[in-house]
Amino acid sequence: MDTTPVVKTIGSGSDTLMLKLTQDVYKAGAQYTVSVDGKQIGGTLTAGAAEGSGQTDVITVKGDWAAGAHTVTVNFLNDTWGGTSTTDSNLYVTGITYNGKALADGTADLMSNGPVDFSSPRLRRSPLLPRQQRHRPDPSPLRYPRHLGPSRPGLVRPARLRRRQLPDLRR
Numbered sequence: 001m002d003t004t005p006v007v008k009t010i011g012s013g014s015d016t017l018m019l020k021l022t023q024d025v026y027k028a029g030a031q032y033t034v035s036v037d038g039k040q041i042g043g044t045l046t047a048g049a050a051e052g053s054g055q056t057d058v059i060t061v062k063g064d065w066a067a068g069a070h071t072v073t074v075n076f077l078n079d080t081w082g083g084t085s086t087t088d089s090n091l092y093v094t095g096i097t098y099n100g101k102a103l104a105d106g107t108a109d110l111m112s113n114g115p116v117d118f119s120s121p122r123l124r125r126s127p128l129l130p131r132q133q134r135h136r137p138d139p140s141p142l143r144y145p146r147h148l149g150p151s152r153p154g155l156v157r158p159a160r161l162r163r164r165q166l167p168d169l170r171r
Helices: none
Strands: 007-011 015-024 031-036 039-046 057-063 070-076 090-098 108-110 114-120
Touching (some): 015 031, 015 070, 070 090, 090 114, 108 114
Antiparallel strands (some): 015 057, 015 090, 070 114, 090 108
């Protein structure tokens, strides 16, 4: 599977919105669309850069947007789940800039099909849209996110599984 980073410009105009994305690849590259204020710009895009590779796709979206708040939507289209974390496709928005200024909280992990909204140019998300992370139901209670792992320090085991050393109160 080709994981060459994609650098692409879509739309036209004097305002610039730059998205950085990566993906977990399974079967095919992650496909998505980008919309501003509900209007799709460009066609269906396919991610290239693999998550964890140190590289990102850079999608530059051009337009002429009036002053005021705008909503940018990234819509993940082709989620694939093969039953394990290594057979799962995901899309990650790793950063967004609007006319050169970073969008606060301009990141999202899309773990299943569907949209994530960001607002701009106030350089923060809408207060009605907290950090969105889409999760699929976990069929296995033993599956851990890869960044946690089953033995991450600081995880507390349930009390019935914990061994405690109690002080000897006998004198």
